[in-house]
Amino acid sequence: MSRSKRMGLQPVAQGAAVTQLELFFDLVVVFALTKVTDLAAEDTSAVNMLRALLVLAVMWWVWIAYSWLGNVVRADEGLARVAMFTAMGAAFIAALTIPEAFHDLPGGWSGPLVFALAYLVARLVHLGMFWLASTHDPQLRAQVVRWGLGSITIGTALLVVAETTTGATQIGLWIAAVVGDMAWTLFAGNGWRVNSAEHFSERYGLIVIVALGESIVSIGIGVAALPISWPITVGSLLGLAISGLLWWAYFDVAALSVAHALAAADGERRIKIARNCYTYWHFPMIVGVIALSLGLKKVLYYVGDSSHHRLTDALYGIPLFALYGGVALFLIGLVGGKAYATGEVTRSRVVAIVVLLALIPPAAALPALAALAILCAVLLLLIVWETVRFAAPRDEIRHGEHHR
Template structure:
């Protein structure tokens, strides 16, 4: 019996295991926590803090998805490692609302433990693979450095914590772009990152499903507690159609084509880093912000559109559209005209904010997304031209 914990690469699509899906459940809670926290602190500072939390949650999740692209989730040690990460992820998720308050240290310890602990496990799992082991030694150096800033921030107060955690996120996000360069260890070569395109594409798609599901949960929970006036019912329908539009836009023909492009690329690691590590954070942020906008339009469908309401009602779909635009550019190396037009149309809706209601603005942003999705479907272009 083989003692290797790595997947066997036989040229077939690496199936996403049930334990991977089980692991993802923790992040349903995390995404919900971020949405509720942003809704409760709808200020520039609150938006910055929510963005930082979303970036941290995404980073913890995408790094785990990368390692399970190599690891075989059917092996007992891998499953145990994922269960331990789930426990740390649950601690991270529960501390999110008070991450910049009383539970800052808990959040910092949970996040740093996920990043460093996962890498230590990988060093053991790939101990017989010199190339991967060297890569994860580099990653351990960067994660440990970021961990110092996370913990220091958790021990600090207010603005000091904000600055230290921004520095920590900067270290986390810049390290892959710098190929995890470490003095004495050199830098990683993306051509050596043997990525199975179908698996990584499916994993990111499943995370998007999680976020869309959170949006449906928020809409349903809020709608059930309100008096069902005509305007509230209309707002619920618009919110549902908006979620449907985002699903339609993400899971288009280009989503399937992207995994094929990565699989056939000369440097799949570089392509996957661009398309599935960095770009989706805008898509995820867009879904989270849109969920907040849906809740606002449900609670206050009529009347004047406040500046903060306009920011989330337009900003959420706009972030989602830009994220999809950049992801397509990263994979297919060409601008998607449909998404570019959609982004411009959404941005232009700022001009009508003084003339409409929250429900009207939500309907217009949903209309733009549906129109772009229908346009792309009508085109029926080859996937590589999408």
């Protein structure tokens, strides 16, 4: 009996769907995204925004590691199930310590070190499971060894060292850990496996929904202690509309186009689409949604807290840039991912990105609620234009031969 069979590992079949355990795993990610948004909202300085981005990148790297593993072996069978629960525990501890990832709070254990060690556990469990899953696949085994040697020594080890330092040195080591890990993964080879294109694309679609859900949660958190009023009602509905429009921008056509390209590809081309379009181009989308969440949180606080702000007060600085820039970054990720997979650049979205960035300076002179309404209007115009202008190709992608 082979080692993989003794461990109860079952390979993922072509056409397999996401398992319930993977959805359960994502609940930890929901919590982590909330903590990242809270970290960013505590202090809207540029340095703290960088810290929040770095923490988000580390948590993203934990999630993508198990998205790839779950496409090779079933996450809910045998030892893989134990590994998933272990990784959930490690990721949850890391998420709990996000407020202390850079600064240790008085009392208890060292928060930065606990964060780094929890991350290390999640990565080592992932590496060990891939080692077992590649028992009878020499190409995958070679890829795992090549990637693991660099990823653990560059990314994870540097992060552990970073948590024993402070100030600029600490941030520099964090940057080196994140950038080094991502770069090593990009250049470490294409010997991975994507057993089910359907599972892979569905997995990343679900994480986008998780992130968009965080943007909605941020609306509620932003006004939780405030009495309901018409500015809060209007602002909340505008924020919900923006999240819904981003959902439309992703799922209506773009996600399907990339998913079809992934399913049609094979060999190294399939691996490159999976890695570049999903692992990499989805990251700016997630960053964009978290930035949007920060902006929405600040807007709702501005319009709802009459004791500290007037309704005519403008949103400015980093919160405003997060609001508009977050949506722009989400669209950049969509355009880039689709362009790599299909070779097509969606020019209407490029125009929308330029318009959104150009609107940031004039929006700083407008009431926060007006700035939010303008952002919603730009997205609405984009979606209406694309739906009408590209009705025929849209119908073909959504209901054509791919679905027959």
